[in-house]
Amino acid sequence: MDSGRAWLVVAACCCINTFALAVIRSGAIVYVGVANTFRVTREDAAWPLCLATLFNLAAGPVSGVLARYFNICRLMRFGCLLASLSVSVSYFATGVPYLSVSLGVLHGCGLSLVALSYAVVNQNVSQYRALASGISNGGFVLGGILFPPLVQYLFDVYGTRGGLLVFGAVMLNSTAAALLTSSPCSNTPRSKTTTDCTKPRLPEVGAALLRSVSGEHPSLRMNPCCVSKIDQTLPLRDARCATARANKETSNLSSESISNNRRCSLRRDAMVMCLSFVKLPKFYIVAYTIGQLWFLSTTLLTVVVDYAADRGMPKWEAVSLVTLITAPDLVARFTSGLATDKGAMRKSTMMAACCVGSACSYAIMPSFDSYSALAAIMVVAGWCNGAAVAHIFVLAAEIADPETFSMCLGIMNFIGAFALLERPLVIGKDLSYRLLEPRPTSDLFSHMRYLSIKSYYRFLFYSSRIYF
Known part of the structure; x- marks a missing residue:
């Protein structure tokens, strides 16, 4: 059974993800604020948050290597501190290039260290890992419910620069939450043998x-x-x-x-043992899916407010769409793990169904202009994304053991990061978002390829058992 201390660590990781990843979840507000404050195009305004997500994933191998030589909890504290202060120093921004460094590169590197919380959860929980992963990742969604209205209020009162300064101070609560994880994941020194020459002999x-x-x-x-x-x-x-x-x-x-x-x-x-997971086909399937999930969710969270405003909706109705994405996402992360932990459904089946459902909702989204229709689509997309994210890290944990999980997840994030390079390019420069419409359809085929590859390797597995 998982101990009470283990669930305290899970709650602490949930709190860390709530505050540290708040800017990513409030990306739609930040994106519009940057575009209006610095009078830049939509493509240019999308670069800071795109770089933040890109470096969050691309710096994964570096974080994995550091986790093998340094205390994971100390690395998480430093990551929380770096992610928070980089948002505050954006107060001195004079243009998008400055924001690309502070709100993009530095903030993303800090988030890469915060991502080690997945390894901490994997080390402390052994029985209900899907549920624990959902709760820990639920902090990411909880921040999407709480902070977008707060960020919009801060931007209205203090402006974009002042709002980032205050919001960075709010994010420092993640550093305090990281202190609660220090005991379980402390590095244990190797026990000394009783034949130590420094000890006195009889x-x-x-x-x-x-x-x-x-x-x-x-x-x-x-x-x-x-x-x-x-x-x-x-x-x-x-x-x-x-x-x-x-x-x-x-x-x-x-x-x-x-x-x-x-x-x-x-x-x-x-x-050799540390990198043995790179020989598994499942490793590349999971890495590819991580990249697709990050691309779809972050793109939607970045443009949903501007997209709704382009359809003639009031500002606060457009902001409420972010909540309609994140609320079902949170429920799915907390509840979908119970179905797979109890054996009612296979993790891979849940993962594939959520990917297809999410892709279909993205494909039909540009066909609707009314608030009610978009709200219903956001609910479906949010739930599918939450269930998929909750299980993708469990599937990753099954590939590597706890000691090499940090390295495995870091390399997966690095591979998935390349899918984000095209995000600013597909965000429409014109007022009709025409460049956005073909992309979700292509992602539908991407997820269908995931199903095909998964079925192909399952066929090979069963064939090997039958014929060999």
Whole structure:
């Protein structure tokens, strides 16, 4: 059973994702504010948040490597601090290039370290991982419910620059939440052996060493630490002791050479084991799906307010569409994991169904102009996205063990990041969003390809069991 402390860590990770990822979830408000404040095109205004998401994913391998050598919780605290302060320093922005560095590159690198919270949840929860993943990821959605109206209010009162300054201070709450994860994921030092040479030895060990020369205790002859310590405390009284010392020195030289060779061999084996997941076809399928999910969700959250305003809707009705996306998303992340954890549905089946449902909702979205129709589509798209995100990290956790999960997730995010490079290019420069309409249809075929590849490898699996 998962302990109460484990669920406290899950709640802390949920809080971290709520505050640290608030700017990404409020991207529609920030996007419009940047375009209006700096008088730039829609394509230029989309670059800061696009770079934030891009570096969040592309810096994944670096975060994975750092997680193998440094404490994960300290890395998360630093990431929360960097992600928050980079938003506040955007107060000094004079144009989109400055925002591309502060709100894009620096903020994205901070979020890449915050993404280690998935590894923390995976380390602490073993039984209800889908549910825990949904709760942790639910913070990302909860921020999308709470903060878009707050960001719009701050922009109305303080302007875009002042609103970013205040909102960055609000995001610092994620750093406080990261302190609650320190105990479970602290690096545990390796236990020292009882034959440590720095520890004092009893005098009886000297007598046992002398007896080992005559063959009474041959096991002590192979312990150079005991021999070294007794050498420093016992005088050489006869030829047998001198022989023991000579044997010890020879043993030290040979054991040192063997240990060096073995250390190099173990290092090579550890590297091979660390990257063994890249040989699995499932790894690339999951990485591709992560990129598609990030592209679809972040593009919709970026343009939904401007898209609704282009259809003639009032400003606050357009802002409410963000809530209609995030509320079902939150419910799906909290509840969809129970169905797969209880065995009612396979995780891969849930994943594929959500991808197809999300793609279909995106495909029909440009055909409707009324608020009620768009609201219904947002609910479907939000629920499918929430269930898919909750399960994609569980599928990723099944590929690698807990020790290499950070590296595995980082490389997956890096592969998925390339799908985001075209996001500013497909956001329409004109007032009709015509460039947006073909893209969701192409993503429908992308998700259908996911189904085809998944079925193909399942066919190979069953064929191998039948014919081999």
